[in-house]
Amino acid sequence: MTFPPHVRLVEVGPRDGLQNEPEAIDTGTKLALIDRLGAAGLTHIEAASFVSPKWVPQMADHREVMHGLRRHEGVTYSALTPNLKGLEAALECGVDEVAVFAAASEAFSRKNINCSVAESLERFAPVLQRAREANVRVRGYVSCVLGCPYEGEIAPARVAEVARALHQMGCYEVSLGDTIGTGTPLKAKRMLEAVTRDVPMERLGAHFHDTYGQALANLYAVLEEGIAVIDSSVAGLGGCPYAKGASGNVASEDVVYLLDGLGIAHGVDLEKLAAAGSWITRAIGRPNRSKAGVALSSR
Numbered sequence: 001m002t003f004p005p006h007v008r009l010v011e012v013g014p015r016d017g018l019q020n021e022p023e024a025i026d027t028g029t030k031l032a033l034i035d036r037l038g039a040a041g042l043t044h045i046e047a048a049s050f051v052s053p054k055w056v057p058q059m060a061d062h063r064e065v066m067h068g069l070r071r072h073e074g075v076t077y078s079a080l081t082p083n084l085k086g087l088e089a090a091l092e093c094g095v096d097e098v099a100v101f102a103a104a105s106e107a108f109s110r111k112n113i114n115c116s117v118a119e120s121l122e123r124f125a126p127v128l129q130r131a132r133e134a135n136v137r138v139r140g141y142v143s144c145v146l147g148c149p150y151e152g153e154i155a156p157a158r159v160a161e162v163a164r165a166l167h168q169m170g171c172y173e174v175s176l177g178d179t180i181g182t183g184t185p186l187k188a189k190r191m192l193e194a195v196t197r198d199v200p201m202e203r204l205g206a207h208f209h210d211t212y213g214q215a216l217a218n219l220y221a222v223l224e225e226g227i228a229v230i231d232s233s234v235a236g237l238g239g240c241p242y243a244k245g246a247s248g249n250v251a252s253e254d255v256v257y258l259l260d261g262l263g264i265a266h267g268v269d270l271e272k273l274a275a276a277g278s279w280i281t282r283a284i285g286r287p288n289r290s291k292a293g294v295a296l297s298s299r
């Protein structure tokens with residue numbers, strides 16, 4: 001058992017956290033959230049998503065969000081870009097980094113991005129090429145790594161295959177998404193074991209949703225294996241619009257509390273992060289799903 005000495009947190013609250021909110025959230029609120037997250041010491045914030053506004057209306061103000069950022073020094077502001085159209089728009093807005101997203105499930109791929117897994121990989125190749133020309137790094141996501149809402153069980157070998165393809169294509173990091181939060185710790189370890197045969201551990205991140213309350217346990221399991229990049233969402237906001245029943249990502253506050261207890265460095269100010277979590281949940285009228293956040297805010 002060797003924990004990494006340092007973990008990099010990728011805060012996905014402004015994107016994954018808010019993309020599924022049914023009521024329109026004004027751009028100012030999103031920008032204030034992103035500002036608070038930067039002030040709390042998060043160094044990587046997924047700020048927007050350059051997807052079709054017909055598919056995900058909540059992310060339609062991607063340009064305004066990117067242009068309105070009050071940038072904190074040393075913070076990477078990234079955005080999702082499923083195709084060249086999205087990438088070009090994101091580049092025009094001065095994005096620092098982008099992410100493409102594939103799935104280990106055919107059915108989910110079709111529901112989420114309207115094409116097969118193979119077609120999505122073909123579509124990403126020119127995105128990576130164009131991003132390289134623009135000197136912008138590309139992160140890759142694999143969804144449904146521990147289960148699919150349509151296909152059920154997903155073979156670890158299939159996850160490895162898609163992760164390898166994204167890595168070989170030039171994604172500097174591949175984030176493994178338990179989109180519907182059905183994973184459990186041993187399953188997470190086995191999946192990671194399969195993926196690390198093809199992609200080095202230091203190129204992988206864990207992106208776990210907490211639908212079944214397993215996300216922290218799953219993170220502990222993969223930290224033991226050496227995962228050193230964790231995606232999380234302040235106050236546990238979120239869910240994927242194309243994964244019915246999926247709840248939010250693991251809460252950033254809870255991850256930070258866990259890392260503190262394990263003596264793993266992360267660079268985040270937990271008090272400020274918890275304050276950001278209680279502020280955004282009040283602002284959008286949502287329950288705060290971070291246990292640590294609620295405990296800290298009610299002291």
Ligand code: HMG
Pocket residue numbers: 016019049050051052053055056080082083085086087101112113114141142143144176177178179207209239240241242
């Ligand atoms: P499509 O309909 O197959 O694409 O959608 P198309 O190329 O035929 O275009 C259709 C329309 O969309 C056209 O407009 C395009 O201009 C427009 P129209 O002529 O009808 O007016 N369009 C765009 N508009 C803005 N930005 C773009 C763009 N591309 C096309 N980039 C597409 C394909 C991928 C666009 C669509 O399926 C889509 O936007 N899907 C978004 C799905 C999504 O955002 N899902 C949530 C994020 S993924 C996630 O949450 C999982 C993750 O967190 C990891 C995990 O948890 O597992 C990352």
Ligand code: MG
Pocket residue numbers: 016177179207209240249
């Ligand atoms: Mg997600």
